[in-house]
Every structure is written in structure tokens, then in C-alpha cells.
Amino acid sequence: MGEKKKKSQEDYKKLKQAAEENPESSLESIEEESKKIKNPKAYKILLPASTSDKLEQAANDHGNDPEDEITEIVEWGLTRREGNS
Numbered sequence: 203m204g205e206k207k208k209k210s211q212e213d214y215k216k217l218k219q220a221a222e223e224n225p226e227s228s229l230e231s232i233e234e235e236s237k238k239i240k241n242p243k244a245y246k247i248l249l250p251a252s253t254s255d256k257l258e259q260a261a262n263d264h265g266n267d268p269e270d271e272i273t274e275i276v277e278w279g280l281t282r283r284e285g286n287s
């Protein structure tokens with residue numbers, strides 16, 4: 203059961219990415235594109251309670267769950283860092 207849930211989450215993330223990268227495409231096209239995307243990779247991190255509280259508040263403010271919020275924060279940070287290299 204756990205493996206099926208993990209696979210479902212991976213498929214959802216890939217579909218979401220394909221839809222964001224191809225907003226004008228049909229659902230069929232987005233589904234095909236999602237099959238070409240590599241599986242997402244999970245990382246385990248420990249946050250201090252105060253940072254976790256800030257993350258949860260930011261997620262609520264942006265209508266995300268904390269996992270999606272931290273993904274957006276990391277992507278934003280990496281983009282900024284790459285721009286300064």
C-alpha cells in the first residue's frame with residue numbers, strides 16, 4: 203500500500219510539473235509529457251520548531267501544504283543562487 207501511495211505522489215508531482223511547463227497543452231499532451239519527466243527525489247530534513255512554524259504559516263498564506271511550500275522555497279533559492287554565480 204505504501205509503495206502505491208509513493209507512486210501516486212510521484213505521478214502527481216510529474217503531472218503538476220508538466221502542466222506548469224505546458225499550460226496551453228491538452229490533458230493528453232500533458233500526461234505524455236509527464237511520462238518523460240524523471241521521478242522526484244525525496245529528502246528528509248529536520249527543522250527547528252520556530253522554522254517549522256514559519257514554514258507552516260507561509261504554506262497557509264500561499265494555500266500550499268508545507269511540503270509543496272518548502273519545494274517552492276528551495277526552487278526559488280536555487281534560481282536566485284544560480285543567477286548570482
